[in-house]
Amino acid sequence: MKPLICSALAAGSLLLFIPAALAQSQTQRGEYLATIMDCTGCHTPGTFLGKPDLQRPLAGSEVGFQIPGLGIFYPPNLTPDRETGLGKWSEADIIKAVRTGVRPDGRQLVPIMPYHSYGKLTDADAKALAGYLKSLKPVRNQVPGPVGANEKPSSPYLTVVMPQ
Template sequence: MARLMLSATLGAALTAFATLPPPASADDAQIARGQYLVTLAGCSDCHTPGALLGSPDMKRYLGGSDVGFQIPGAGIFVGQNLTPDKETGIGSWSSDQIVAAMRTGKTPDGRTLSPVMPWPALSHLTDEDAQAIAAFLKSIPAVDHKNAGPIGPNEKATVFVSVTLPADAYNAMQAAKK
């Protein structure tokens, strides 16, 4: 009898458990942390089309910018597609490769990213936070968008360009407008 009651209680407990929502997995928490860090670090400003022009195209979130930053003598650097698209994004990169690019500027093809990409600041990310960002980037929808860059100093620009000018050159442009 005691045994019967016990199994009835256990059965009720199991039924109650089965109707509870599944507990959030560690991955969900890691991805949420990554999303929070990506938002704070402003990755979208330089990696979502339209963002630097005042209206980010959220359907192509982190799908690559349409504005390049010109560094005199070095070229024009464009925030790349960070979505898991295998052809145009970083879908074929491992989490460790994403972490290395963020913290050391080194990409899997051996290039060192321009410091326009703020990897010197991001080098301070802890392992846990850097892996959380990588996990979030792997969780977002893939966007098929091949964006330009880097564009060499003698190549033709194919994007909007944010240019660094000496004050004299800038002032001369303003004067020409008058």
Template sequence: MTAVERGAYLVTLGGCADCHTPGHFLGRPDATRHLGGSDVGFEIPSLGVFYGPNITPDDDTGIGSWSEAEIVTALQTGFRPDGRGLAPVMPWRAFAQLTPEDARAIAAYLKHVPAVKNKVPGPLGPGEQAPAFVMRIVPPTAPP
């Protein structure tokens, strides 16, 4: 199995398309824009709204300018090449447990998928108006 094939397997198993493919949360994943960014955001109280970004190798709207090493770093540390932290809903702590080979395989696959030109909204701060669907995380009104 090649690194790209292994990466495709791990991306599928990791559910990456769930948060990073348009239409997934609306029950109609758009296979023509696989991993091209979500059209539904997560609203986290006091933090804002986060849309799963385009993780295809498009230079303008995706991660095309990121090196494979930068992708691995983001997966395993939770920080983008520009130093900004990934959205709180990104399960990078789980991805940090990958072997170095598996993390590099995911990066190789993400550099290999067809580029999709799709700019997603955000991130948006608390109180900013979301331009697309949002899933709201609602804290309990009383401790359990």
């Protein structure tokens, strides 16, 4: 009978480790998704200048995108910094923004953010991505705010120029 007790105790101990293993694999899944979705391609300082700052991944960009008729928009800081990033956003807020393009304050993200495509994420993948972003080291990095269509920007931006 003693071997059964030991086996039961061992099995119970193993169950204690399963949630930690699942949390780790969910964070790894989120990191994988952020990588294949190329979040760093827009949201990392220096990327558009040819020198990505790998010490501040996903901390936002100092180079924006001009959307004709709308203005210039700068990719925000996705780290959980409470002042300059997503630190005050809940996991549900992040999931909603990624899937629908709607921020917690009700503003719509510009369509350069491919939320139409990301709206197809499964619930598990959306949760993994949001969990990964919440797990990052907070990086204080204030990106320039949006600039209206008729305003003069003070930071660099990318634009589309039609052939003449």
